[in-house]
Amino acid sequence: MDNALPFQPPRPSLFLGGRWTGSSDDGTRESVNPADGQVIALVDEATAADAAQAVAAARAAFEHGRWPRSAPEERAALLSAIAELLDRDREAIARLETLDTGKTLKESRIDIDDVAAVFRYYAQLAEDPASYGRSVDVGEPDIDSRVTFEPVGVCVMIAPWNYPLLQISWKIAPALAAGCTMVLKPSEVTPLSTIALVRLIEEAGAPAGVVNLVLGSGAVVGAALVDTPGVDLVSFTGGLHTGTRIAATAAKHVTKVALELGGKNPHIVFADADWDSAVDAVLTGVFLHSGQVCSAGTRLIVEEPVADRLVAELAARAARITVGDGLDPASETGPLVSFAHREKVERYAALGVAEGARLVCGGQRPNDPRLAEGAYYPPTIFDHCDRRMRIVQEETFGPILTVERFTTEDEAVRLGNDTRYGLAAGVRTADQERGERVARALRHGTVWINDFGRYAPAAEWGGFGDSGFGRELGPSGLAEYQQSKHFWRNTEPKAGNWFADGGKD
Numbered sequence: 001m002d003n004a005l006p007f008q009p010p011r012p013s014l015f016l017g018g019r020w021t022g023s024s025d026d027g028t029r030e031s032v033n034p035a036d037g038q039v040i041a042l043v044d045e046a047t048a049a050d051a052a053q054a055v056a057a058a059r060a061a062f063e064h065g066r067w068p069r070s071a072p073e074e075r076a077a078l079l080s081a082i083a084e085l086l087d088r089d090r091e092a093i094a095r096l097e098t099l100d101t102g103k104t105l106k107e108s109r110i111d112i113d114d115v116a117a118v119f120r121y122y123a124q125l126a127e128d129p130a131s132y133g134r135s136v137d138v139g140e141p142d143i144d145s146r147v148t149f150e151p152v153g154v155c156v157m158i159a160p161w162n163y164p165l166l167q168i169s170w171k172i173a174p175a176l177a178a179g180c181t182m183v184l185k186p187s188e189v190t191p192l193s194t195i196a197l198v199r200l201i202e203e204a205g206a207p208a209g210v211v212n213l214v215l216g217s218g219a220v221v222g223a224a225l226v227d228t229p230g231v232d233l234v235s236f237t238g239g240l241h242t243g244t245r246i247a248a249t250a251a252k253h254v255t256k257v258a259l260e261l262g263g264k265n266p267h268i269v270f271a272d273a274d275w276d277s278a279v280d281a282v283l284t285g286v287f288l289h290s291g292q293v294c295s296a297g298t299r300l301i302v303e304e305p306v307a308d309r310l311v312a313e314l315a316a317r318a319a320r321i322t323v324g325d326g327l328d329p330a331s332e333t334g335p336l337v338s339f340a341h342r343e344k345v346e347r348y349a350a351l352g353v354a355e356g357a358r359l360v361c362g363g364q365r366p367n368d369p370r371l372a373e374g375a376y377y378p379p380t381i382f383d384h385c386d387r388r389m390r391i392v393q394e395e396t397f398g399p400i401l402t403v404e405r406f407t408t409e410d411e412a413v414r415l416g417n418d419t420r421y422g423l424a425a426g427v428r429t430a431d432q433e434r435g436e437r438v439a440r441a442l443r444h445g446t447v448w449i450n451d452f453g454r455y456a457p458a459a460e461w462g463g464f465g466d467s468g469f470g471r472e473l474g475p476s477g478l479a480e481y482q483q484s485k486h487f488w489r490n491t492e493p494k495a496g497n498w499f500a501d502g503g504k505d
């Protein structure tokens with residue numbers, strides 16, 4: 001029956017202590033292509049006992065293996081080798097990512113190139129002595145004071161489904177550079193590209209036990225990983241509700257936590273902004289990957305005089321976006337990741353109508369019969385929204401743009417900060433000083449000025465507020481996987497005679 005599937009990753013698909021294995025209860029799970037509802041693969045479904053075994057394997061590799069004690073050159077070589085293998089297998093993995101997530105092949109290829117760039121960036125950082133410590137001048141010639149940055153230990157990495165390969169790689173690459181060992185748990189909705197990546201990591205020569213992989217549900221496997229003693233760090237990207245549960249469980253074990261919990265990201269457009277690039281960026285910012293992007297610019301905040309014109313142009317352009325199977329080169333955006341997720345997005349669209357926002361385009365399933373079998377949902381715009389509406393405040397994680405208007409700069413900033421999240425924001429204006437002023441006032445982890453959605457491996461990524469804490473990418477992304485130790489060496493030890501008798505009787 002497996003042979004009937006269009007894609008079958010090599011099974012078994014769990015990787016524990018350097019060995020590929022099935023689930024301890026022989027459980028499996030189907031992976032579904034959201035473009036047509038077809039099952040594309042069967043993967044092994046781990047149990048809580050498998051999760052505990054994975055943590056034990058990572059613990060053993062951390063305590064006794066060579067990786068935490070490896071030389072910088074060895075770490076850099078492994079990271080570079082992984083990047084090379086990603087280049088080699090780019091097309092195959094891109095196809096897998098598209099089948100599993102629904103995103104277009106063009107997007108999947110970009111993801112894989114970005115992932116390779118992140119591995120290369122951390123290869124470079126792994127060879128930089130500044131990554132491992134610094135000397136401290138304590139002002140005494142006989143004191144040699146050094147702070148070293150050591151691997152934090154065993155890391156659990158839990159990733160979501162929207163950028164499966166990319167988000168888990170933002171965790172794996174710095175953790176390897178730091179000398180950590182780890183257990184990966186991709187989303188049960190999109191496990192395939194992570195299986196492929198772990199095979200490449202094995203091929204690149206990672207010692208047994210350094211990278212372990214378990215697959216399965218958050219409720220069983222994810223929860224077991226977080227609630228297992230012997231974990232030093234849980235790095236999680238996903239929903240707010242899940243993130244708070246993970247943090248609460250981790251607190252019981254005094255486990256360090258890093259959380260990236262999404263956002264409701266404002267895109268502020270002043271009337272003087274360059275028109276064509278503004279229209280283009282607002283459109284791409286919200287509808288790329290059908291809005292399933294944590295930093296999507298879902299909340300347009302536009303200066304009153306140009307609002308009607310901008311909404312009209314956005315609606316016209318949105319209606320022309322070609323929605324379709326990600327494998328079809330004509331498709332500009334794919335389906336939502338799953339049928340269940342489409343239902344959630346539909347509930348938000350219905351809520352927008354009920355809350356009194358004006359539906360300008362989209363808002364119901366496409367009636368093209370070629371899209372009938374997939375989890376498709378069209379670009380949707382709600383105008384005349386109010387800051388108190390739930391569609392303005394909650395992360396819909398779908399192709400839904402809300403529009404609010406402002407008349408003063410203060411009001412724009414107030415609206416831009418009027419969110420429990422704080423992941424990313426954009427401001428568009430021809431006035432450079434105003435751009436800087438507004439960017440400084442916005443409480444978000446990334447602010448784009450006359451651009452949107454871009455990032456760089458060397459620049460930190462993460463949120464303010466309920467978007468979470470901890471940083472990925474950049475030197476701070478490495479620091480997340482390290483802990484400091486202070487060495488204080490006295491080169492000329494002498495009695496200090498603090499006490500009056502000098503310690504004699």
Ligand code: TXE
Nearest residue numbers: 159160186187218222223238239242260261262294395397
């Ligand atoms: O994510 P979950 P879901 C947002 C988005 C979306 C919402 C819910 O708004 O609609 O979250 O999506 C694992 N212990 N984002 O339900 O549940 C789970 O198996 C340990 C934002 O799909 O957060 C998966 O691997 N792990 C986001 C991962 O957590 C648990 C990207 C994410 O799943 C667990 C995706 C538990 N108790 C959705 N429960 C972003 N920040 O980019 C689940 N998991």
